[in-house]
Structures are given as C-alpha cells and as structure tokens.
Amino acid sequence: MCGSVIAVIDYDMGNLGSIVNMFQRIGIAAAATRDPAVIASAERLVLPGVGAFDEGMENLDKLGLANVLAERVLRARVPILGICLGMQLMTLKSDEGRKPGLAWINADTVHYRAGVAATERLRLPHIGWNFIDSSRPHPLLDGLHVNARFYFVHSYKVVCREAGDVLAETQYGAQAFTSAYAHGNIAGVQFHPEKSHRFGAQLLKNFSRWSGDQEGAAHG
C-alpha cells in the first residue's frame, strides 16, 4: 500500500478492480483502500461508485471516511476524480435519495427525466457509448479527439449551478447533460473511464498528471 500515489476509495459501492487494473495497465500506481491513513497520504483520490445515492453516503459515513476525505479534498486540495455515482455524491443532493451529498461542488443530482419534455419518449437508464463535447480547455481532456467515446450507464444526471464548472456535455435524447465537471481540484465524470478502452485510459492518464489547479488552461 505504501507509496501508492492514487487511492481508489473502497466503500463497498462496486467497481474497484477494473479501475485499479486500468491504472496498472497504463503504468500508474493506484490501490483500492478504505484506510484513513492511506487516504490521508495519497496524492490523488478516485471516488468510484455503482449503486444508490443514499447507500453510498451511508457507507462513507459508516466507514468513517467522510471526514478524512473532506479534509484532503477541501483543505489539502488533493485532486479528486468522482466516477459515476462518485461524481453525484460530490454534489449537494440527489433526487435518488434523502441524504445530503458531500457538497464539494455546487451542483444537484436530478433524475434524467427532469427537464425533459413529458412527450419525449426516452429510454432510461442511458446505457451505452457516447461522445463528449467541451468548449473549455482542461488538462483532463488532453489528447482526447473528437471521436473519443465513453461508456455511460446512469439514470440520474448532475446539473451544475455554476455554468463555469461544466467541463463536458453529452447529448442523450433531445437535450444535453453534464457528463463531466471540474472545479479547482474537484472533478467528476458521469461515464466510466475504466471501461472506455483507450479513451478512458487517456483520461485516467491525464488525471494522474493533473495538479488540480483551479484553472487548467495554464497547462495547455
């Protein structure tokens, strides 16, 4: 465990082996952990997650991880990447649950149908490969070209209260949703980079080099 620069938070919400192995595949040291001491010394954090919002929040509390994570993310400003449910947990709240979120990003998680015309027939969950679109230069998107595709599987979506936090959007049905956000050292993606072949590998590689600067443009 020692010397692991990326801690993948293990809070019983799925999906850890593939993330750790994807990092390994691209030559980056990462380990799944729920040890507060290891989390406190990690240089980067990944908050993964497959499952329901309340159970995710409950598990973070139960394992006593909420405090150490808040300390590292908000005070030490360690770069963190939330994946899927992890992205949603960092928002203020979710339509899916009753518990408050971590509230590290000024955004809400809503059901995908929110804001969608009642007349529109939309198959949900949104499952499958999709493109992302961004008008905001950011180190996390380095090397991702126009054909980069990512794998999505979700029924809820994040709505940022501050437009400037939106990093990428994706179209599903008649409207676009926020498929990635970034605010300072805090970033989240709705898709699964660990399951998105070379495109996901590129994004995780970018994350492993990202300093978590407030404005990434200087890195370009």
Place this chain on the structure above:
Amino acid sequence: MGDVRPGNLLRTPRPRVIPVLLLKENVLYKTVRFRNATYVGDPRIAVKIFNDKGADEIVLLDIAATCERRKPNFKLIGEIAGECFMPMAYGGGVREIDDVRTILKLGVEKVVINTAAVENPGFVTEAARINGSSSVVVSIDARRTLFGRYRVCTHAGTRRTSLDPVAFARRMAEAGAGEILINSIDRDGTLKGYDLSLTRSVADAVDVPVVACGGAGSVEDFRTVFRETPASAAAAGSFFVFQGPHRAVLITYPTEELEVLFGA
C-alpha cells in the same frame, strides 16, 4: 490541449454490438438452440481479444450455474472483470442480493437475472433498489410454441413457463430492471438473423433499453435489427466465436466493419 470540439453534441452514437460468452465448467462454450454446446476456449483469452478489438461491451453467462444449483464462480468472474476494460455484464446463478453486491464489487457493471426474476420478481426490485436500476439486467429466454406464441423459459431454456415475454418484460421494467435482454431460443446459434417481431414487440412494450439476442450471423443482421426494431443493442454468440461453414473457432470482433456501417 483537448480537441473535443463544440458541435460534437448532435452526433448519434453507434448502437452497441455485444458479444455474449457462455460459461460452463469455467470455460467457454457455444450452443445451438440452447443445446449441443461446442467448446470455444478460455474466457480470459476471449476477453483479451475483445479488449484489443475495442468491443462495446461483453456479457458473460454461466449457463450451468442455475441447473447445477450453485453459486456464481466469483473468483473467475473477478479475474475476468479485472482484465476487462470494456463494460461487462454477468449472469448465471444470481439468486441473492449478496450475489449481486459481490459481483458488482468485482468490477462488473451489470448483473443479469433470469430464472430468479421469474421465480421472484421482488428480487429484481430489491436488487435495483440497493444497486440502482442501471446495474440490473433481466434476460428473457423466449421460445415459440407450436401455435406460434412465445413463452418465457427458465433454467437455461430447459423449463417452459406460461409467461408471455412481452408482458413479462413490461413487468420486469416496472419491477426495476434497467435493461432487458431478449433472447430467442429458436434462433440461438442458427446464424439466421434476429427474431425481429419478438424484439420489436418487447422493445415497444418497455421504456428501458432492450438488447436483441439470438440468431446474428452477419454484420448485416445488426444493421437490420437496428433498422427494423427500436432495440438499443444487438448481442450475439456464434457470430463472434465461429468462422466459416464448419464453425471453426475464431474469436473476433468486426471493429472496422461496424465503423463502416455505422460510422465511428
């Protein structure tokens, strides 16, 4: 700097094309009409090939677990999932909430429930409540009766129920299934193309994504099922593991052909 340009939003992504791998005695087999299992090879090697080819997703089904009344082989699933850099769904012998949780934790995105969904629809609801609908796939094996009606079968197709697959699909979507995989037993392994009317009636009946399965023999069959039905994805077995009239084993994925047919 990133080159993900504005204007990318209106592009429609290609529908998913999914290899289905059948596990028995911890190795891969392929059936015809759910019988006559032919040995295909080692699952880890197959997954490695699909990784290299950039497959959209894979579905791994242990076709013996339910009939042998045993648990999924978690160790093997974990080994395969850990090497799988594309989304993976696992089915076979999933009967308890703990099974679902364990499998998802191994790095599998979706758990496939078949027999247990018929026997206990509440299990689907509970699995979806705890893990989210997007993690729960209900697969429906349908067989045509002599009178041309479709009936749901369980236990790897060996037991016929009185359930109509369309009504059952609707019920499963209401119960919390995030995706329905509709598999035509009559077309399985025949390479004759999808059962379009079965696929269409199921996909019309629900508002969750529907994956068509059974009968694909060519890339053209994928195109047909997407053109003729509202299926969100097309799955196949033999197409990805056999080659030529004598069904020589050759595991592959038509990455370039799909790009030509559907665009990147």
